[in-house]
Amino acid sequence: MIKVMIVDDSPFIRRIFKNIVEHDKELTVIATAKDGQDALEKIQENRPDVITLDIDMPVKNGLETLKEIMKMEKPIPTIMVSALDNRETVMKALDLGAFDFIPKTEQFPSTDTSSLSNTLIPKIKAAAQIEPKIPSYDIKPISPIKDKISKKDxxxxxxxxxxxxxxxxxxxxxxxxxxxxxxxxxxxxxxxxxxxxxxxxxxxxxxxxxxxxxxxxxxxxxxxxxxxxxxxxxxxxxxxxxxxxxxxxxxxxxxxxxxxxxxxxxxxxxxxxxxxxxxxxxxxxxxxxxxxxxxxxxxxxxxxxxxxxxxxxxxxxxxxxxxxxxxxxxxxxxxxxxxxxxxxxx
The missing domain is CATH 3.40.50.180 (Methylesterase CheB, C-terminal domain)
Incomplete structure (x- = not known):
């Protein structure tokens, strides 16, 4: 069973996400939190396998919370939830080590949650299989190559x-x-x-x-x-x-x-x-x-x-x-x- 924590300042969205997650037999919601500070305290008590994390929240926002999660001895795979006007923040979250993200559209969440479910559930299951880490690659700089090739064709x-x-x-x-x-x-x-x-x-x-x-x-x-x-x-x-x-x-x-x-x-x-x-x-x-x-x-x-x-x-x-x-x-x-x-x- 994959244990999920849902973090969002909206009780309505927390309820929608909880219903979607628990509709799947392989998933369970182990905790919900209303802001980042609340989430960090509950992580210590519950140790979820995956976190869905809203970006815009009071007290401690999603980006600040993600930074704390990634500093943990064993970081928890985190899926960001973001409004369309938070594009740059989403990119920063991915840089920090977020597993993926889900956008909030103008209709989010609508009465028909099937589309959200089809996006959210596979991402949670995939996230549960990985060990998150801050990206670091030993990439060698590549020298210019214009003098190494023929200009023919x-x-x-x-x-x-x-x-x-x-x-x-x-x-x-x-x-x-x-x-x-x-x-x-x-x-x-x-x-x-x-x-x-x-x-x-x-x-x-x-x-x-x-x-x-x-x-x-x-x-x-x-x-x-x-x-x-x-x-x-x-x-x-x-x-x-x-x-x-x-x-x-x-x-x-x-x-x-x-x-x-x-x-x-x-x-x-x-x-x-x-x-x-x-x-x-x-x-x-x-x-x-x-x-x-x-x-x-x-x-x-x-x-x-x-x-x-x-x-x-x-x-x-x-x-x-x-x-x-x-x-x-x-x-x-x-x-x-x-x-x-x-x-x-x-």
Whole structure:
């Protein structure tokens, strides 16, 4: 039985969350708290397996509380609950070691809680399987590579790196994109499972920390070397044969939108052996079918190893499907990516 603590200053939301959690036979609510200070006191008494933590609270807010939780000898996996206008605070919480987050929309919570339940329950179960820690990676700086490659066909035949990730992805992406050199001769496309309203803030944050340009993808954007495009929340992203971004809101796949499989399959179909697919930490099995398509059309597949992946659902699914060439710890992926691209362009 997974023991859950619910922390929110709203009695109504505490009750809604409690009803959703206890509707699942594998979960139980061991305690609720009205603010961060109340939560920290009750953690000592009850020792939950997972915490849902509201950000906006009196006495001690969610971010302050999370800092205290992460200082504990055994930090507790924590899922943040945030209003849409708290995007930057959510990003800070993920930096501090929060497992994931759930957004409060204008309709949150509505009388129909099925959508919230479908989001909350899998995240709680996934969080219960991990040991949270403040992200720390030994990533080697990568030197400029413009003098190491041939410029032959670079404009029309540049490699395309496609990255798919979910829970734990924001931290993993921050271990990769900021170390990629400014003269990176490949296009980068990213699907990070993240709700609408948060992907632009995340892309802007990555852009500030990276030498390459990172932006939230828009309809009609053209892929190009040195540019990383992040799929917007609530939109599937595909790339057409002319290298233009195509966004749509067709039904969710594996319960998510954007879907990694959609992106990878479109790239495999249109760009074949130019594609390098990377599947990193995340819940579920999104990306495995897409990586199979990448491999089938002559592309290359890298999967993050279990030793560094916060959640091994997506990487594990790709491995089970035999859809990979290499399994690497996160800190080795950037350097190997450079080596692959250098070989392709020489």
């Amino acid at each position: 670079l404009k029309s035949k540049f490699p395309i790196v496609a990255i798919g990730t979910s829970s734990g992805g924001p931290k993993a992406l921050k271990a990769i994109l900021p170390v990629i050199p400014a003269d990176f001769p490949a296009a980068i496309l990213i699907v990070q499972h993240m709700p609408a309203g948060f992907t632009k803030s995340f892309a802007d944050r990555l852009n500030q920390e990276s030498a390459i340009k990172v932006k939230e993808a828009a309809e009609g954007d053209i892929i190009q070397p040195g540019l990383a495009l992040l799929a917007p929340g609530d939109y599937h992203m595909q790339i057409d044969k002319d290298g233009r971004v195509r966004l749509d809101q067709t039904p969710t796949v594996w319960g998510v939108r954007p879907c990694v499989d959609h992106l990878f399959k479109s790239l495999a179909k249109n760009f074949k052996d130019r594609v390098i697919g990377i599947i990193m930490t995340g819940m579920g099995k999104d990306g495995a079918e897409g990586m199979k398509a990448v491999k089938k059309h002559g592309g290359y597949g890298i999967v993050e190893s279990e030793e560094t992946a916060l959640v091994y659902g997506m990487p594990g699914a790709a491995i089970k499907a035999n859809a990979y060439d290499e399994i690497l710890p996160l800190h080795q992926i950037p350097e190997q990516l450079i080596k692959l691209i250098e070989r392709r362009l020489q």
